[in-house]
Amino acid sequence: MTALATVPAPMSTAPAAAATPLVRVAGLTLGYGAAPPVVEAVDLSVAAGELVSLVGPSGSGKSTILRALVGLHPPRAGTIACTLAGCEIGFLFQEDALLPWRTVRQNVALGLRLAGRSRAAAEAEAEVWLERLGLGGLGERWPRQLSGGQRKRVALAQVMALRPRLLLMDEPFAALDAILRRQITQELLDWVEGEGIAVLLVTHDLEEAIALSDRILLLGRGPRARIRGTYEVPIPRPRDLVAVHAHPAFAPLLQRLWTDLAAEVAGSGLPRAAA
């Protein structure tokens, strides 16, 4: 396993909810074509160093919200206020989406070159990140020559090389097998905790959401999905993805989330409003 954390994270249970948000969404309504909105009047914020997860039923518009935050989906209504420049926001997609005609090194260097770095400097830094992610020696390969896990690490290196302050993640490791997924997720968690990077994670995996997050937002059933509940996760950092399951707060929170999510999916009533 490759250790990514460079700075030990302070022990803390207090999310930076009170801090100035890096991104604040108010009254966000999103839709496709003339159909009813997928999500309606969504409010959320992510503060510096805070890990927030967005969970909800399939098709509730979780991914659409993330896409709207980076301008890939125009809002019908509402505001998105962001204190960050574009290059300070990293986005990890479900698919690794590497350019097949660029080598692994060139793919990792892409964001740096787009940020204005020279090719030589960008590729030299890309090589450092490849080494750090255990991909040393693979810089000259083409993406199609890599395994699924290696491609994910390249996508991760591509985003990490930009040193973002906010990381948006749309179930980036969902397609990996359980062992590899846990390994890469732990490496990512060590890195974001160490560097104090804020994260907004979209996931359908409630255990993953609890293990990673300071705060979980439950999005209701679509169309016209809204935030139905907010759940603080009182588990100290730094966290270990295996050990976190043994924390006394883990199981009760998982039970509450399951109950409320099941109620949403069934449409049989509203879950409790907030923890």
Place this chain on the structure above:
Amino acid sequence: MRGPALRRLLAGFLLMALWEVAVARGWLDPFYLPPPSRIAVTLGELFARPVFYEHLLATFTAAIAGLGLGLLIGAVLGLLAALVRPVAELLEPVMVLLNAIPRVILAPLFVIWFGIGLGSKVALAVVLVAVLVFFAVHAGVRDVDPRLVERVVTLGGGRWAVVREVYLPSVTAWVMGNLRVAVGFAFTGAVVGEFVASSRGLGYLLSFAQSTYNAAQVVALVLLVAAVVLLLFALAGALERRLLRWRHG
């Protein structure tokens, strides 16, 4: 040499031997189908005459100029049509029509417009190649994976970065995939153009040989054009493998 190539070569030799014997025994009339030995002698005679190289150069010039211009025009128009809706509305019906008809029928018109010199041959080769490349580029742009576009955008790329990093490589892959066909089209345009009206080139020699019922020279020229195109096919294939090594590597 590997098994299949060796077998193909042996089969070719066997066929030519049978052909030679068939003519020698009188089973085939050499007036219609001269024996391989006669064709080889004719080829040797052609290469021995300095003026032949002027004809060869004329055809090469028309084909290569037509190929280059056709690639450029087809790529630019295809890219414009794929990215600018009004351009597509204007160009697509014309290109669909040009693609549907046998475009060599335009040769007489090009002779009227551009004369019997190089211009009309290049024009025919350009039309043949450009229509092919137009649709290849169009397909290349349509085939672009939107996730790659979003990847570049979320890494901070603007419109030009998306074109450079995503659209151009995708289009190049499609054009390269059609390069060998384009080479064949370029030579078709040059030779047919010369055949219709010209004072030089392999097509002109073909026309002359036909008018004098010189079957040996016709077959020799056909084999020569085929050899030249096969050589360029090999070069185009090597270029494709080089530029698309991310796909083949």
